Amino acid sequence: MSGPRHVDRPEHTANPDELEVAPGFQHETLQGWVPDLANxxxxxxxxxxxxxxxxxxxxxxxxxxxxxxxxxxxxxxKTLDSSFVRLLPKDSNQRVKVTYAEIAALxxxxxxxxxxxxxxxxxxxxxxxxxxxxxxxxxxPESLEETT
Numbered sequence: 133m134s135g136p137r138h139v140d141r142p143e144h145t146a147n148p149d150e151l152e153v154a155p156g157f158q159h160e161t162l163q164g165w166v167p168d169l170a171n172x173x174x175x176x177x178x179x180x181x182x183x184x185x186x187x188x189x190x191x192x193x194x195x196x197x198x199x200x201x202x203x204x205x206x207x208x209x210k211t212l213d214s215s216f217v218r219l220l221p222k223d224s225n226q227r228v229k230v231t232y233a234e235i236a237a238l239x240x241x242x243x244x245x246x247x248x249x250x251x252x253x254x255x256x257x258x259x260x261x262x263x264x265x266x267x268x269x270x271x272x273p274e275s276l277e278e279t280t
Contacts, residue, residue, distance in 0.1 A: 166239045172212055178238050179206060179217055188222055188242025193234045200241060201228070 167178040182189045183206045190200045204227075205218035212233035219228045222242075 166237070169235065169238060175212065175232055175235065176208060176215070179203075179215075179232060179235075180208075182238060182240070183217065185240055185244065187240065187244040189219075190239040190241040191217075191219065191230055191235055192237035192239075193230065194236045195234075199228060199230065202242075 167174065167181075169175045169178060182203050185203070188200055188202055190198055192198050199219055199221055200223075201219045201221040203217045203219050207216055209215040213231055215232040216229050217232070219230060221228055
């Protein structure tokens with residue numbers, strides 16, 4: 133004895149356009165943004181966004197030195213002196229630790245390497261190529277780096 137086939141179940145006969153779909157996460161466009169760092173809360177918020185950013189940032193320290201690179205770690209303590217980010221500088225392999233208290237300015241200076249690279253965009257591009265008859269389609273991801 134067997135039950136109904138999977139495709140005969142009522143939930144599979146509905147119009148797929150009417151099915152409940154969870155919305156994706158919308159990333160802010162931060163590239164080029166230079167946040168105001170007027171108070172402790174603004175510094176903390178900007179550095180949280182910098183940690184989530186998928187490109188390089190430029191940190192200007194209070195002594196005037198600048199560091200450009202990718203923030204790969206951060207720790208938020210009770211004070212700005214006990215909070216820090218760790219950065220992979222663009223021009224070296226050395227990891228640099230910078231306390232929040234040292235930061236005078238922050239700029240989202242690098243290109244967001246994942247901008248426009250959503251799953252939906254990939255699927256749309258895949259189906260456009262497939263319907264155009266491209267025979268070299270692959271499920272392998274494209275490089276995030278743009279070639280010139």
